Amino acid sequence: MTVQPSLLFVAGLGYSATQLARIWPGPVAGTVRSEGKAKALQAEGIDARVWDGESPLHLPDNACVLVTIPPDAHGCPVLRHVHTGLGHDHAGLRHDYTGPIHDFRVTYLSTTGVYGDLGGGWAFEWSETRPQSRRAKARVLAEDQWRAATGGRVNIVRLPGIYGPGRSAFDRLREGTARRIVKPGQVFSRVHVDDIAGGLLALHQHPEAAARAGGVFHLCDDDPAPPQDVIAYAADLLGIPPPPEVAFEDAGLSPMAASFYAECKRVSNARTKAALNWRPKYPTYREGLAAILAGES
Numbered sequence: 166m167t168v169q170p171s172l173l174f175v176a177g178l179g180y181s182a183t184q185l186a187r188i189w190p191g192p193v194a195g196t197v198r199s200e201g202k203a204k205a206l207q208a209e210g211i212d213a214r215v216w217d218g219e220s221p222l223h224l225p226d227n228a229c230v231l232v233t234i235p236p237d238a239h240g241c242p243v244l245r246h247v248h249t250g251l252g253h254d255h256a257g258l259r260h261d262y263t264g265p266i267h268d269f270r271v272t273y274l275s276t277t278g279v280y281g282d283l284g285g286g287w288a289f290e291w292s293e294t295r296p297q298s299r300r301a302k303a304r305v306l307a308e309d310q311w312r313a314a315t316g317g318r319v320n321i322v323r324l325p326g327i328y329g330p331g332r333s334a335f336d337r338l339r340e341g342t343a344r345r346i347v348k349p350g351q352v353f354s355r356v357h358v359d360d361i362a363g364g365l366l367a368l369h370q371h372p373e374a375a376a377r378a379g380g381v382f383h384l385c386d387d388d389p390a391p392p393q394d395v396i397a398y399a400a401d402l403l404g405i406p407p408p409p410e411v412a413f414e415d416a417g418l419s420p421m422a423a424s425f426y427a428e429c430k431r432v433s434n435a436r437t438k439a440a441l442n443w444r445p446k447y448p449t450y451r452e453g454l455a456a457i458l459a460g461e462s
Contacts, residue, residue: 173369174225176243177233178206178213181274181327184362185231186211194225196234222246229369230271232311238299241273241307244314272320272368273311275304277354277383279323283430285350290323290381290436298424312380320368321381325432328450329358330457334399338408343400345393346426348413352389353425354432357453360384360445367441378440388449389431395450402458 175182175195183206186193196216197203206213216222224230224247232243239245280288281295296302311319328334337343364384368375375382393410400407413426438444447453 172225172228173231174228175231175233176216176222178202178211179233180329180332181324181358181361182231182233183211184329184358185365188362188366194228195231196222218242218246220246221248223248228270231274231365232271233274235300236303236307238303239306240303240310244307244310270320270369270372271311271315271318272322272365273308275308275321275323276301277323277325277385277430277432278428279305279308280428280430282428285352285429285431287431287433288383289433290379290383297428317380318376319380320375322365322368323381323383323432324361325354325356325383325385327356327358327361328453328457330460332358333454333457334396335403335454335457338396338400338403338405343396343408344416345396345408345410346413346416346418347391347393347410348426351413351426351429352391352431354385354389354430355395355450355453356385356445357447357456359456360386360447363446364437364441364443367443371441374440374442378436382437382441383432383434384437384445385432385434386445386448386450386453387434390450395454398451399454402454 171191173186173189173191173193175186175193178186178195178197182195187209192212194212197206197213198215200215203213203215222243232241234243236242277288278298278301279294279296280292281297281301294305296305308321334343361384364382368382397407418426434445447456
């Protein structure tokens with residue numbers, strides 16, 4: 166079963182959601198943080214409005230809702246301030262709340278960081294969450310809040326590292342900030358922004374299959390890989406020497422940067438592909454990087 170195009174409302178029209186908006190078959194509305202961004206998206210036909218993160222947020226009736234705004238220490242700020250089109254105030258939402266928000270089809274963008282460190286093992290859609298960082302713990306809290314608010318009728322989409330035009334190894338190489346930091350055994354999963362958009366659209370187009378799949382989805386490529394390999398491949402495509410390898414212990418990373426290397430996992434997308442009849446357009450970083458470079462010419 167497929168569904169007819171409907172209004173997409175995005176809380177947080179950022180990098181990934183804007184790419185989805187450009188391929189969505191119906192109208193798109195949503196929130197941004199600045200007037201400049203709102204005007205730029207309005208010029209593309211997207212009904213973007215500034216939301217300050219504190220005032221009431223109204224969801225249009227019968228919309229497909231996508232939430233991309235990251236959580237804070239208290240969970241999801243969108244859920245704390247949302248009103249439905251019927252005027253019901255959910256700002257004081259309790260974890261046991263069941264109400265009109267059930268009428269909305271909600272997708273929440275989360276992170277594969279909720280699985281913690283698996284020592285290079287595989288994270289599946291049904292794997293237990295074991296968040297280690299504060300950011301990941303806040304994500305798990307936000308996921309649980311949305312499950313409670315929707316009676317479990319929320320799609321949780323967990324994403325790994327995102328790349329695409331303007332946000333790839335090419336940009337770091339050109340800026341001179343790319344580093345080939347080597348930590349033995351370290352791998353990361355990735356996803357091209359176009360594959361996020363395609364996967365989210367497939368999620369909307371196959372609601373019954375999505376419901377049977379259990380509510381958690383992984384949009385990622387098929388080739389978890391060491392980060393230094395990605396930098397080297399991008400440099401080869403540009404025809405420039407790659408930066409020298411640097412041992413993780415000698416890299417002098419900030420606590421934030423080092424935290425990304427504290428977890429090592431491979432992310433499986435097998436159940437998501439089976440449920441949604443979706444396949445990544447760029448199954449590895451090689452195809453993704455080549456497409457980005459080709460798009461620049």
